[in-house]
Each structure stands twice: as structure tokens, then as C-alpha cells.
Amino acid sequence: MFALKADWSQEIKKRYFTLDDYTGGEARWCPGCGDHAVLTVVQRICRDKQILPEKTVAVSGIGCSSRLPHYMGTYGFHGTHGRALTIACGIRSRRPDLDVWVATGDGDCFSIGAGHWIHAIRYNMNMVVLIFDNNVYGLTKKQMSPTSPLGFKNNTAPRGTILQPLNPLTVTLGITNVSFVAQTIDWNPAHLYATLQAAHNHRGTSFVRILQRCPVYSDEVFSDIQNDPSKILFLNHKNGIHIGDNVKRLFPTQREHDPSNMSEAYDIARNHVPVGLLYHAPQTPCYEDFSSVGRHMGIEDKMKGLNDALDQFAV
Amino acid sequence: MTQQREPKTPVTLDEHIVEIVSDSGEGAQKAGQTFGNLSAKMGNGVWTVEIIPAEIQPPARSPGGASGNRIRVGSTYMTNAGNEADLVVAFNEQVLYSRIASYAYKQGTVILLENKWKTDQSFEICQQYQSAVAEFREHGLVVIEVPMEVECLKIVSNARKGKNMFVVGMLCHIYRRDLQKAFDEVQLTFGHKGEKVVKPNQDLLKAGYAFAAEHIDLHYEIPSWKTPKERDAEQWVVMNGNQSLGLGIMASGMELVSMYPITPATSASHYLADVFVKTGGFVHQAEDEIAAIGFALGASYAGRTACTITSGPGIALKTEFIGLSVMGEIPLVLVDVQRGGPSTGLPTKVEQGDLLALMYGEPGDAPKIIIAPATIEECFHFVIMARKLAETFRGPVVMLTDANLATGVQPFRRPKLQPEWFAPPIDQSAWDSKIPPYDWDEQTGLSSRPLPGQPDGEYVLTGLAHTFESKVVYDRDSNQKGCEMRSKKLATLRNTLQAPTLNGADSGDLLVVGWGSTLGAIEEAVGKMQKQGHQVSSLHLRFLSPMEPDLKAIFARFKKVMTVEINYSDRLDMPFIENDNRRYAQLATLLRGQTLVDIDCWSNVYGQPMQPGMIYEQLLAKIEKIEEVV
Ligand SMILES: Cc1ncc(C[n+]2csc(CCOP(=O)(O)OP(=O)(O)O)c2C)c(N)n1
Numbered sequence: 001m002f003a004l005k006a007d008w009s010q011e012i013k014k015r016y017f018t019l020d021d022y023t024g025g026e027a028r029w030c031p032g033c034g035d036h037a038v039l040t041v042v043q044r045i046c047r048d049k050q051i052l053p054e055k056t057v058a059v060s061g062i063g064c065s066s067r068l069p070h071y072m073g074t075y076g077f078h079g080t081h082g083r084a085l086t087i088a089c090g091i092r093s094r095r096p097d098l099d100v101w102v103a104t105g106d107g108d109c110f111s112i113g114a115g116h117w118i119h120a121i122r123y124n125m126n127m128v129v130l131i132f133d134n135n136v137y138g139l140t141k142k143q144m145s146p147t148s149p150l151g152f153k154n155n156t157a158p159r160g161t162i163l164q165p166l167n168p169l170t171v172t173l174g175i176t177n178v179s180f181v182a183q184t185i186d187w188n189p190a191h192l193y194a195t196l197q198a199a200h201n202h203r204g205t206s207f208v209r210i211l212q213r214c215p216v217y218s219d220e221v222f223s224d225i226q227n228d229p230s231k232i233l234f235l236n237h238k239n240g241i242h243i244g245d246n247v248k249r250l251f252p253t254q255r256e257h258d259p260s261n262m263s264e265a266y267d268i269a270r271n272h273v274p275v276g277l278l279y280h281a282p283q284t285p286c287y288e289d290f291s292s293v294g295r296h297m298g299i300e301d302k303m304k305g306l307n308d309a310l311d312q313f314a315v
Numbered sequence: 316m317t318q319q320r321e322p323k324t325p326v327t328l329d330e331h332i333v334e335i336v337s338d339s340g341e342g343a344q345k346a347g348q349t350f351g352n353l354s355a356k357m358g359n360g361v362w363t364v365e366i367i368p369a370e371i372q373p374p375a376r377s378p379g380g381a382s383g384n385r386i387r388v389g390s391t392y393m394t395n396a397g398n399e400a401d402l403v404v405a406f407n408e409q410v411l412y413s414r415i416a417s418y419a420y421k422q423g424t425v426i427l428l429e430n431k432w433k434t435d436q437s438f439e440i441c442q443q444y445q446s447a448v449a450e451f452r453e454h455g456l457v458v459i460e461v462p463m464e465v466e467c468l469k470i471v472s473n474a475r476k477g478k479n480m481f482v483v484g485m486l487c488h489i490y491r492r493d494l495q496k497a498f499d500e501v502q503l504t505f506g507h508k509g510e511k512v513v514k515p516n517q518d519l520l521k522a523g524y525a526f527a528a529e530h531i532d533l534h535y536e537i538p539s540w541k542t543p544k545e546r547d548a549e550q551w552v553v554m555n556g557n558q559s560l561g562l563g564i565m566a567s568g569m570e571l572v573s574m575y576p577i578t579p580a581t582s583a584s585h586y587l588a589d590v591f592v593k594t595g596g597f598v599h600q601a602e603d604e605i606a607a608i609g610f611a612l613g614a615s616y617a618g619r620t621a622c623t624i625t626s627g628p629g630i631a632l633k634t635e636f637i638g639l640s641v642m643g644e645i646p647l648v649l650v651d652v653q654r655g656g657p658s659t660g661l662p663t664k665v666e667q668g669d670l671l672a673l674m675y676g677e678p679g680d681a682p683k684i685i686i687a688p689a690t691i692e693e694c695f696h697f698v699i700m701a702r703k704l705a706e707t708f709r710g711p712v713v714m715l716t717d718a719n720l721a722t723g724v725q726p727f728r729r730p731k732l733q734p735e736w737f738a739p740p741i742d743q744s745a746w747d748s749k750i751p752p753y754d755w756d757e758q759t760g761l762s763s764r765p766l767p768g769q770p771d772g773e774y775v776l777t778g779l780a781h782t783f784e785s786k787v788v789y790d791r792d793s794n795q796k797g798c799e800m801r802s803k804k805l806a807t808l809r810n811t812l813q814a815p816t817l818n819g820a821d822s823g824d825l826l827v828v829g830w831g832s833t834l835g836a837i838e839e840a841v842g843k844m845q846k847q848g849h850q851v852s853s854l855h856l857r858f859l860s861p862m863e864p865d866l867k868a869i870f871a872r873f874k875k876v877m878t879v880e881i882n883y884s885d886r887l888d889m890p891f892i893e894n895d896n897r898r899y900a901q902l903a904t905l906l907r908g909q910t911l912v913d914i915d916c917w918s919n920v921y922g923q924p925m926q927p928g929m930i931y932e933q934l935l936a937k938i939e940k941i942e943e944v945v
Contacts, residue, residue, distance in 0.1 A: 055768055075775070080636060083636070086608075087609050094571055095741075296595075299734050300734075301594075305565070314552055
């Protein structure tokens with residue numbers, strides 16, 4: 001197929017990748033920014049699963065969080081504001097052999113990119129979508145985002161926002177073909193790791209909303225649940241996210257939730273701040289299974305096919 | 316059936332323009348295609364173009380509802396839709412009004428008109444019919460009333476289905492088409508529907524033929540422009556520009572077209588959606604035009620150069636991503652099938668109004684390659700070239716076609732497929748880690764790119780200003796450098812181009828410059844001028860960015876240079892318009908800036924293909940002024 005050396009596959013086995021292989025430039029996020037934690041976890045998962053760096057593509061839009069590809073040692077595509085998912089889907093469309101991670105902010109995904117968010121969920125192409133939700137626009141310095149809490153004071157609504165925030169979980173759950181919806185928090189590395197690992201194991205679009213602290217512009221938005229973890233609803237299930245008991249203990253409020261139960265998932269998403277796997281439908285069809293058909297066709301066959309098509313127009 | 320009269324000696328013609336118009340859904344388009352294909356097979360030059368109503372289902376018998384075909388049949392190679400029609404077949408009188416308003420007819424145009432409306436149950440319709448016929452005649456149209464419905468009902472129970480083949484039959488007699496070839500054509504068109512559809516259609520065709528023999532005293536002969544032997548030796552294909560584009564995309568080896576529906580671009584994707592599997596390809600209908608180009612860029616970045624096809628409003632939405640394609644140097648083929656603008660504009664009509672938007676539409680400096688095929692055949696070959704240019708020059712290649720090329724149908728020599736046209740498999744061999752992702756050659760600005768999957772090639776593509784290593788930087792020199800490198804690529808490409816060839820002498824009084832679909836009409840008008848002894852030549856640009864070389868030197872050899880374009884320009888006789896505030900047509904604007912020659916222009920936004928006759932009149936007026944001065 002490709003111009004590979006004959007012994008290439010053996011060579012792969014001999015290669016061992018360390019965290020360094022997944023590390024690009026030094027991360028330039030503010031100290032205390034939740035993005036650092038997510039980056040580290042992504043790199044660790046790549047290392048632990050020994051994913052080939054050259055077969056990995058980190059795709060992003062524009063925003064603080066969308067800088068993530070620059071800090072990875074893999075291939076990367078730092079796109080335009082709101083459009084990361086369109087690019088990621090395009091990559092997968094003819095290259096289903098590539099491992100795709102998407103980094104996008106709450107403004108990037110839920111505001112300017114909202115249309116693509118809905119349709120990417122429906123395409124259900126195999127990728128992990130990390131939404132860094134800090135309830136604020138970081139890069140452009142503190143404007144409200146669709147998820148800013150009611151009354152949140154910011155530079156475009158100095159007296160506080162006047163709209164109820166959008167609930168990305170219920171919206172995503174309502175989209176046809178949704179196959180994986182989880183929520184986690186940047187300040188619990190174990191849960192973050194387990195969630196992203198499950199997301200990566202899933203074949204389809206894994207939508208992971210990460211509640212992410214922005215110490216500069218929205219420091220207070222999660223203080224409530226940070227100070228009182230009992231306000232977080234921990235979802236427990238044998239088919240859910242698995243973490244050790246010692247970490248589980250940090251979540252006083254827990255509930256059994258079968259991630260195949262959509263109506264319960266919706267109910268939880270509507271009424272709680274959950275962490276864990278809300279919904280999982282592993283057998284959902286993936287768009288690339290259709291869009292990539294024919295990608296191995298050789299030139300000779302293509303010429304035959306084209307001649308065939310030309311025959312229709314012969315006079 | 317009826318006894319045939321003695322065949323009359325036909326009038327021999329160089330060419331005739333035939334129109335078949337009806338309400339939509341009555342099969343006039345199919346009749347036109349059949350007649351066009353048949354004529355092509357008999358060795359005539361043919362140009363066919365659809366007549367499309369602006370609305371999807373206009374009410375029956377509405378003046379704006381004309382749907383059908385214009386077929387220009389000639390004894391030379393036909394390059395455009397021509398001037399006014401010579402013979403029209405109309406299924407009702409009302410649809411003729413919009414054609415008359417489009418200056419499609421002239422004094423003496425013969426109208427074969429369905430006469431069933433004369434005796435319609437509705438008094439109002441009878442009256443409309445009578446007054447229209449009187450009005451048409453008053454204006455010099457030659458109306459021949461034909462009982463098409465009545466004749467068809469002798470054969471089928473529903474004349475709505477089949478009248479069109481009766482019409483083809485009439486035309487076959489009038490233009491002395493080979494009846495057997497016509498039957499074969501019906502077989503070809505309806506064969507997949509089985510004998511029970513083929514047979515009545517052939518019967519209707521035969522009836523139309525017999526009817527014309529008996530009742531219609533029109534006999535024309537348009538000699539073939541090739542001998543039967545020549546015809547058999549060559550293989551020809553006949554199709555419209557969007558089909559040609561679709562086949563070209565397949566021949567380029569591109570495997571992905573990512574699009575959002577928009578007239579008049581969509582039919583290319585319709586065609587591809589049907590046949591793309593034959594070359595392993597896929598048509599992705601994205602959620603909007605932004606997603607369509609983003610998706611294409613994703614595939615291109617990953618090693619499979621993709622294509623996105625759109626029209627004006629879609630271009631507006633894609634702007635930001637076009638900029639990224641330039642900045643990140645991502646190969647991309649972007650086809651703009653132009654329609655009337657701005658805004659939603661004239662969706663089904665032709666305009667060449669997007670040139671400047673594509674040249675300068677992005678914020679900042681976004682140099683890119685822009686090419687414009689001038690014929691339906693070139694739609695095929697140019698998109699193959701576009702894919703190669705996109706990869707070699709690492710960026711977007713814009714291909715401008717328009718509604719005229721998209722819907723015009725013309726025969727051309729069947730392309731002989733070359734394996735080199737097709738994109739090679741994606742290179743997955745190890746990358747030399749010493750080579751950065753933008754290893755710009757100082758001379759040419761060119762560099763080669765690592766593809767995901769190539770070990771040691773890992774880099775992060777970004778739309779931010781960056782170094783040759785794709786590292787984000789904000790310093791003055793890096794940004795200056797990046798812009799220079801991207802701009803250099805255009806100069807490099809221009810260095811490889813040949814100067815355009817002239818149609819006519821290489822010096823003279825007037826040079827006409829055009830681009831895109833107007834080629835045939837311009838050359839026809841210029842040819843007529845030349846025959847009359849005027850010192851007029853023309854040249855047609857295929858490369859608009861970079862511009863083809865030597866233009867300034869060529870222009871200097873003519874007393875006057877003007878462009879002819881289908882886009883807006885101010886006329887000098889308009890109030891307040893003078894030479895220094897006149898808004899010129901788009902190519903003229905570019906050429907003036909590039910060459911500092913005082914280039915004039917004639918352009919309009921009638922939404923119609925350029926008629927050679929109109930161009931001729933303009934050139935004549937222009938040349939008279941020049942010759943006067945001498
Ligand atoms: C088309 C366009 N509009 C606006 C911007 C400016 N802009 C850059 S990032 C951003 C919002 C970032 O917020 P978010 O997506 O929440 O990411 P964060 O920075 O918080 O990680 C905006 C409005 C842009 N880059 N492009």
C-alpha cells in the first residue's frame with residue numbers, strides 16, 4: 001500500500017516512546033491554569049498506550065486551550081476559531097488510521113462553533129473531543145461565554161450576564177448519533193485520566209466536557225463545587241469511569257448510573273453537576289466507515305472507473 | 316400514416332439556433348438534449364444551454380416560467396450560445412415572454428406554437444393566447460400554430476408525457492436528421508426504463524417527423540463540419556461544464572469533494588455523488604460552507620488534497636479558511652462556479668463577478684493561484700492541473716468557472732487518460748528530521764511538507780505567523796519573511812508560464828482581453844471584425860494569479876486595449892463618471908494596476924452569457940473611434 005520498508009512493523013515494536021516524545025514546546029498557559037493538567041494527562045495516555053506520535057494529530061480552534069497542539073510532540077493542526085471539529089472530521093474522513101484529539105474551548109465549541117459541534121456529534125467520527133470549559137473567554141480577556149453562570153460579571157456584561165447559561169450536556173445528549181458523553185474536572189488528575197482513557201478507548205466521537213479553572217478571569221465559577229465537593233454528583237457504574245476507592249472517597253455524593261440509560265443521563269445532566277460517564281452507545285455507526293471507502297484503490301482501477309464514467313457521455 | 320409530399324430542396328445554412336421552451340416538467344430540456352446529441356452525432360458543431368426558470372415550480376403558463384433548452388447547431392465547431400434564436404418550439408405562448416424580454420428572439424424568428432390553448436375551456440386562456448399570438452406577429456415573429464397535443468393524443472393517452480419526443484420528431488424533419496439515429500438516441504435515453512417506454516416515445520418521434528413532412532414548410536440543411544470518416548475515427552464526448560469538472564476531479568486523483576449545496580455549483584456534486592465511487596471518492600455534504608472547506612483542509616493536511624465547490628455566497632463564508640490555507644500552506648482546490656452577486660444575487664444566472672473577491676478577499680496578504688477555464692473541455696483538464704499546482708505550490712488553487720460553463724453542453728474530444736494525472740498514494744516513509752516543515756527555498760518560496768503518518772515529520776500547522784519550523788512568533792522579521800516566501804511562489808509559477816497567444820495579428824488597432832466562459836463569444840465577434848478588415852485581435856487569460864507574462868509588451872503593440880467581461884463597470888456616459896472615478900470591470904482593474912496601460916472595458920450584468928452580436932456592436936463602435944482618430 002504505502003512505501004513502507006518491509007521490516008517496518010518490527011521496527012515499530014522496538015520503538016518505545018517516553019513522555020518527551022509527546023511533548024512539544026513549553027506550555028505557556030498561566031500558572032494555575034487547568035489546561036496544564038489536561039495536557040499532562042493526554043501525554044500520559046499517549047505514552048501509556050504507546051500511541052505512535054506520527055500517527056497522532058492534535059487539532060484545535062482558537063483560544064487559550066486551543067494552544068494545546070503546540071505543546072504536543074505529535075502532528076498538530078491549530079485551526080481557526082470554532083472550526084476545529086470540521087478539520088478533525090476532514091482528517092478522519094480519508095485517514096481513519098490517524099488518532100485524533102481535539103482541543104476546544106467553551107466559546108470555540110459552544111458559541112462560534114456551535115453548528116459544527118452538533119454535526120460532529122451526528123457524524124460520530126472516531127476522536128476524543130476535549131472541551132476546556134472555563135465559563136469564560138480566556139484568550140480575548142474575559143468576555144462572557146455561553147456557559148457563563150447567570151450574573152457573571154465580565155467585560156462585555158460588566159453588571160453581570162442576563163441569560164441563563166447553556167447546558168452543553170443536555171444539548172449533546174439530544175443530538176442524534178451521540179455515542180459518548182462524559183464530564184470531568186481538571187483538579188482531580190485521577191478522574192481526568194480515567195475519563196480521557198475511557199474516551200480514547202471508545203470508537204466514535206467522545207465528548208468530554210472538562211470543568212477547567214481559569215485563575216485569572218473566572219476563578220470563582222467553580223469555587224462552590226471545589227469548596228464543597230458534595231455538590232458534585234459522582235457517577236458510578238461497572239460500565240462507567242473507574243477510579244480507585246481512595247479517589248472516589250473525595251466525592252461524598254455518589255449515584256449508580258448505567259451509561260446506556262439515556263433518559264436517566266438526561267435527567268442527571270439537567271439537574272446536577274455530574275462527573276463520570278453520562279452516556280455511552282458503543283455500537284453507534286461512524287461516518288468515516290462510509291467516507292473512507294475506496295481509499296486504497298489503485299490508479300489502474302481508477303482509470304477503469306473513469307473510463308466507465310466517460311462512456312456515458314460518448315457520442 | 317399520412318402520405319409524404321415530394322421532399323423540397325432544403326436551404327443550406329451555416330448554423331441555426333433552436334429553442335424548445337415549456338413549463339417546467341414538460342420535458343423540453345430532454346427534447347433539447349436529445350436533439351443536441353443527435354446533431355453532434357451527425358457531425359455538427361453543437362452548443363446547448365439550459366433555459367432555467369428562476370423558481371423551482373413556477374405556476375403553469377407563467378411568463379417567467381420558461382424551462383427548456385437552446386441548441387445552437389452549426390457546420391463549424393460551436394463555442395457559445397450565439398445571438399437570437401432562429402426557430403423556437405413553444406408548449407405555450409406565455410413562456411415566450413421572458414425569452415423575448417431576454418432579447419433571445421429577433422424579427423423573423425419562427426415560433427412553432429402549441430395551439431391547444433386557442434380552444435381551451437377557460438375563456439381567459441383563449442384570450443391570452445389570441446392576444447399573445449397577435450402581439451408576437453406584430454413584433455415580427457413568425458408564428459406557426461401546431462396542434463401538437465391533438466397529434467400526440469392519437470398515440471398516447473397523456474400528451475404531457477411524450478410531447479417532447481413529438482417535437483424532436485418535427486425538428487428531425489425540419490433539419491433532415493437521420494431518423495434511425497434519432498431512434499437510437501431515444502433508446503439510449505429511455506432504454507433503462509424498458510421497451511414500454513421506448514416504443515411510444517419512438518412512435519411519437521415518428522409521428523412528429525411525419526407531421527412536419529406534411530404540414531411544416533421548413534427545410535434546412537446544416538452541413539457536417541467533419542466527414543463521416545473523420546467522425547468515426549475520433550472519439551467524442553458531450554457534456555456540460557459541471558460534469559466535465561466532476562470527471563476532471565476524478566481524473567486528478569482527488570478523493571474528496573466537500574461541499575454545501577448552492578446553485579449553480581451543486582450539479583457538479585450531484586454528478587459526482589453518483590459516480591465518484593468508481594474512482595474511490597466521496598462527496599461530503601457539510602453543514603455549511605465553512606465546515607465544507609474546513610473538512611477539505613483536514614483531508615488535505617492529512618495527505619489527500621481535497622476539493623470544495625461553491626458559488627459566491629459560499630466563497631464569502633469560506634474566506635477565513637482560504638486565508639488559513641494560504642498561511643499554513645495547505646493544498647486545496649477551490650472551485651467557484653460563479654453566479655450573479657452580491658449577496659444572494661442572481662442564483663441561476665451567469666456573472667464573472669468573483670475575481671476580485673478571490674484575489675483580495677482575505678484580510679492581510681493572501682497570495683494564491685487563480686485559474687479560469689474558458690471551455691467545457693478545459694473544466695476537465697484545469698482541475699487536474701489545479702490539484703498538481705496546489706501540491707507543488709502548497710496552497711489553495713482557485714478555479715473560476717460560471718453558470719454559463721456549468722450548464723452549457725458542448726462536444727469535445729474524449730480525453731485519453733494518463734496515469735500521471737492521478738494523485739500518488741500518500742507518502743508514509745520516514746521524514747528527514749533535519750528538514751523543517753517550511754523549508755522555504757530562498758529563490759522560489761517552495762517547500763515540501765511532512766504528512767501525518769511520516770515518522771520524524773511531526774509539526775503543528777498554524778494560522779498564526781510562524782517560522783520555517785512552524786513555531787508561532789510575533790517578531791517583525793519572521794512575519795515579513797513568511798509573507799515574502801508565500802508571495803514568491805506566485806513569481807516562481809509565473810516564471811514557468813508562457814505568454815498568451817493572440818487570436819489574430821500581434822499588433823493592430825484594438826486588442827480585446829477576456830477570461831473564462833466568454834472565449835467563444837469574444838472570438839466569434841473578433842473574427843467577424845477581422846473578416847471585415849478591422850485590425851482587431853483578442854487574447855484570453857487562463858491564469859489570473861499570477862498573471863501570464865509579457866502582457867505589457869503585447870498591449871503596447873495595440874492602439875487600444877479593452878476587456879470584455881460579465882461583471883459590473885461604470886459607463887463613461889453615466890452622470891458624474893469620469894476616467895478617474897470610473898469603476899472598471901474586474902479584470903480591467905487588475906490589468907490596469909499590473910501594466911499601467913489605460914485599459915478600457917465593456918461589461919454588463921444582464922446575467923446572460925455574452926452574445927457575440929452584442930460584443931461585435933461594441934467593438935465596432937470602439938474601432939470606429941480609433942479609426943477616426945487615425
Ligand atoms: C473569527 C474570530 N472571531 C473572534 C476571534 C477572537 N477570539 C479568539 S479566542 C476567542 C474566545 C476564546 O474563548 P474560549 O473558546 O472559551 O477559549 P479559552 O481562551 O477560554 O480557552 C475569541 C473570541 C477569532 N480568533 N476569530
